[in-house]
Amino acid sequence: MSVGQSIRKSIPFFTEDECAAALFAAKWSEGFRCPRCAHSRYYDVSSRGRRLFECRSCSHQTSLTAGTVFEGTRTPLTKWFTAMYLMQFGISAVLLAEWIQVTYKTAWLINHKLRHAIGERDQDRPLGGNLQLLGEYYGYEYHRYFSDKLAQGELKPQPIVIGASLDETGEVVQLKMKAVDGPEGDCVPGSGSSEGDEAMELFLQNHAANRRESDHLEVLKRSHRGRKEPHLAWLGVVRWLAWTFGGIGPKHLQAYLNEYCFRYMYGSRALPALIANVVTTRTITYRSLVGARSGIRPIRWAFRRPVRSRQQAG
Numbered sequence: 001m002s003v004g005q006s007i008r009k010s011i012p013f014f015t016e017d018e019c020a021a022a023l024f025a026a027k028w029s030e031g032f033r034c035p036r037c038a039h040s041r042y043y044d045v046s047s048r049g050r051r052l053f054e055c056r057s058c059s060h061q062t063s064l065t066a067g068t069v070f071e072g073t074r075t076p077l078t079k080w081f082t083a084m085y086l087m088q089f090g091i092s093a094v095l096l097a098e099w100i101q102v103t104y105k106t107a108w109l110i111n112h113k114l115r116h117a118i119g120e121r122d123q124d125r126p127l128g129g130n131l132q133l134l135g136e137y138y139g140y141e142y143h144r145y146f147s148d149k150l151a152q153g154e155l156k157p158q159p160i161v162i163g164a165s166l167d168e169t170g171e172v173v174q175l176k177m178k179a180v181d182g183p184e185g186d187c188v189p190g191s192g193s194s195e196g197d198e199a200m201e202l203f204l205q206n207h208a209a210n211r212r213e214s215d216h217l218e219v220l221k222r223s224h225r226g227r228k229e230p231h232l233a234w235l236g237v238v239r240w241l242a243w244t245f246g247g248i249g250p251k252h253l254q255a256y257l258n259e260y261c262f263r264y265m266y267g268s269r270a271l272p273a274l275i276a277n278v279v280t281t282r283t284i285t286y287r288s289l290v291g292a293r294s295g296i297r298p299i300r301w302a303f304r305r306p307v308r309s310r311q312q313a314g
Helices: 003-010 016-027 077-089 093-100 104-123 147-151 194-207 229-245 253-278
Strands: 042-047 050-055 130-138 158-166 172-181 217-220
Touching (some): 016 077, 016 253, 077 104, 077 253, 093 104, 104 253, 130 194, 130 229, 172 194, 172 229, 172 253
Parallel strands (some): 130 217
Antiparallel strands (some): 158 172
């Protein structure tokens, strides 16, 4: 049995009622609250086949999908839940479209809306404790997938900062990978260049807030691949992007990095964590996703702030 067949056989069966109950529990974990007046009692009503909750105090009507990633969708919740379950395996939109019986465009949009929810929540969870940082280039080792574009100057290796938060035992408790949106040239973070060092400092400012003076900071070298968890995680994401998608361009790279870090940390527990993400994230439109500047580009040189020394940052 192939890996794909094994994954497909493991897909649980979801009913619409089960999906609705899971959404209600995630959205209103302490019971219904009107989004307008916070009243706790409601009438169950329906309109055009949709279940609505009408507040008994202010008569405001809301739905399970309002204010979530699912808002406005015409795809059944059962297919959304199957897609969320399958995200733990990192499958492509082509395969997702086949398995849940939707068009490729719909499968692509579902995957990217889920990645959007992951990215939004990731911004609210800074790294803490002891840190290991690694600077890398995406499109360097696996340049055969980009050789034509690299040769023509259409696609350049993308600098990346990988940050791992460690507990007292040295286990990774949180992982982030952030694309560096900055000047061209040798600005790989940790390379010793001024641009590379600034990328590390900006990463600490943006993604490692509230660190204590006793916390340890270790900047790893690229030449020591395979020795530390950030090296292994980086090797894993590059292989996944190459084998599953044939490589990813810079426009949506950050979304895929966010997904990998999410799967890396949650594994088989990804579904409940993803449900919690999607019910607290407003949806994003297809037009916004395919726009020229879509995606999260967290490290920007265009808006530089005063850079602290590494001693101050740690």
